[in-house]
């Protein structure tokens with residue numbers, strides 16, 4: 001079958017099935033990717049939290065990753081001073097008004113590194129840091145967001161939806177976005193529903209392995225256990241050169257976000273990307289686990305390992 005696809009695509013590329021024969025167009029033959037993932041995040045830099053895993057999916061497993069960015073990132077100016085010189089802006093002029101367009105450019109650059117197929121910019125207000133998940137629920141265009149997310153899930157039939165882990169100590173926008181993504185997934189029939197997981201980077205060495213059961217007031221965010229179901233070690237060697245590892249990809253991605261100074265201070269702090277499974281229900285988890293086993297040294301952990 002693989003050989004047939006190769007022949008067909010070669011013939012299609014040359015627009016001729018057989019030398020000397022009249023040319024006719026063959027339909028493009030595009031096999032389904034082995035893994036289709038939608039990352040739904042609040043801000044243009046949140047993708048860094050799982051950049052190594054996403055890179056491995058797109059570059060080493062042949063998978064597809066799309067990214068939804070809910071806000072315009074206008075609130076991220078607190079630590080943007082170093083970017084003034086980089087972007088040739090004066091101190092008086094400031095960076096605030098330009099942040100949405102600059103950050104859009106930055107996340108597109110990060111997406112080129114990770115291998116993001118499509119970016120969807122939903123342009124919602126970003127009034128800056130908050131711990132309140134209700135802020136987004138009050139200020140964003142919820143009917144439009146819900147419509148967009150449900151349409152995407154329905155039309156693309158993703159295997160997996162990733163959000164940042166909606167822990168109480170993280171940005172309220174991350175919490176709101178996770179709630180909206182879970183809502184959209186839960187609206188689908190169980191058989192076609194994607195699995196949904198929350199991601200957070202951490203390190204066993206500094207005690208930052210995430211623990212999370214549910215965001216208070218939002219039962220849709222309940223996880224199957226309080227602990228990660230799997231993790232990816234960023235120090236896993238890259239496929240074509242064992243002397244190099246996936247931390248390089250994460251550093252490249254972080255470096256794209258010149259306007260986010262504090263974010264740069266996280267450099268090298270996290271060695272692992274941890275994934276917690278939401279309990280929304282999906283018939284795809286077992287098949288997904290098989291696919292992730294192909295990613296290599298990903299660690300299946302704790303409760304799930306015990307239940308298996």
Ligand SMILES: [Zn+2]
Pocket residue numbers: 042043045046171174
């Ligand atoms: Zn964020």
